[in-house]
Amino acid sequence: MSDHVALLDESAPGLVAAVHVVGSTALGDRAPGSDLDLVVELSRPPSDDDLRKLAEAQSLELDVVYLVDGRPGPWGRDGRLNTTPAEVTPVLLEQLNNYSRTLRGPRPAFAVTRAEVERWCRRNLVEYWAPLIELGAAASGPVFREGLLWLAFGPARLWHTIRTGEIVGKSRAGELAGRHWPDLAGPLKELVEARHDPGRDLHDGHRGAAVELGRRVLAEF
Template identity: 70%
Template sequence: MGAGEAGQAQVNDAHLRALDESAPGLVAAAHVVGSAALDDHQPGSDLDLVVELSRPPTPADLAALAAAQTLDLDVVYLVDGEPGPWARDGEFRVSGGEVTPVVLLQLNEHSTTLRGARPSFEVTRAEVEDYCRRNLVEYWRPLVELAAAATGPGFPQGVLWIAFGPARQWHTIRTGGIVSKSRAGELAAAHWPDLAGELLDLVAARRGADVELTAAHREAAVELGRRVLAEV
């Protein structure tokens, strides 16, 4: 186990241990999703966890959930299979959590179960594709055009976000499968060779290589986003 994986395990173990101590029996199952489950977690990235609760949380349970949050752990808690409490960036909310069809698919096919039974949620390919198309239009299109209007390379993390987010949705629509951000960048580079140099630089930068990001990388990310949107 590498240092990054060890750190992830420590965060997850500490979270579940805190819940066991303050709310015994509350956690029925826990699953890692996101980049960590896809072997693409990078330093500074959040860890994504889906926790199935054994009972509707009482006020004391909610207090225990709130007290267990950390800045680097994003959690959605499921109550009878439905999203309930959730936390992000250390902030806890008692309701309004969301588990998208893409997350359900990842839970079924690409999650790491830390406790309890392997997940098996009902989700269809049509539901996954519909979510991806809506997400591309409603969420990603405005961000792509905002990046297009910027000058200079922009913040490195912003360029990486724009480059890989639409590419992941594009891959899922085309194949029904889920890939990591880095793999999505590689697949997009293979599909659009004229963008390959910049896209592969962005993949390397995500993986920690010392790559100087320039306006050309931002422009390639924007062009990739526009091409993905044109296909949907």
């Protein structure tokens, strides 16, 4: 993270106006292998030379969204820079305002309402998560660890945000869902533990619990 910003400062002086940490690190829930999520506010629209510098500064462990005057700019993931405008959702704006760690520049204060956050969460559940849940239900054979952990906690995070307005990390979402649905508490606890223990085995029973949790979340909304 500091290397990324230092490289930009050295190669493109004055380009970086503010840096904010979001995602699991800001929420105190970073797990082994997790990306480090950054939102970097740029002081000017990036020139072709600036874009080259941004591309050179990408690294595999960083997931970066660049903003220019609060509007979506380029984004970096898996060590590559994408010059199409980043997706900046109401949930990301809410994270920036209330859950981020600012490393440089002023604290963010973006215009976003709870109603906008809730609408986005509901739409994302239907458009993105519902098909994945049914793919998980149809799956058989070996469990793909990262895909299962993604499926297990994504809908639960949105479920909690819709109900309370609070944004939580994956582990907290699993714990809260286990309290709400006690019959799923055992496998959800094991899935939470597996996030932080790469050696923990996951099996088809965990996949079934993740699918059932997702279906229950969808049924509530």
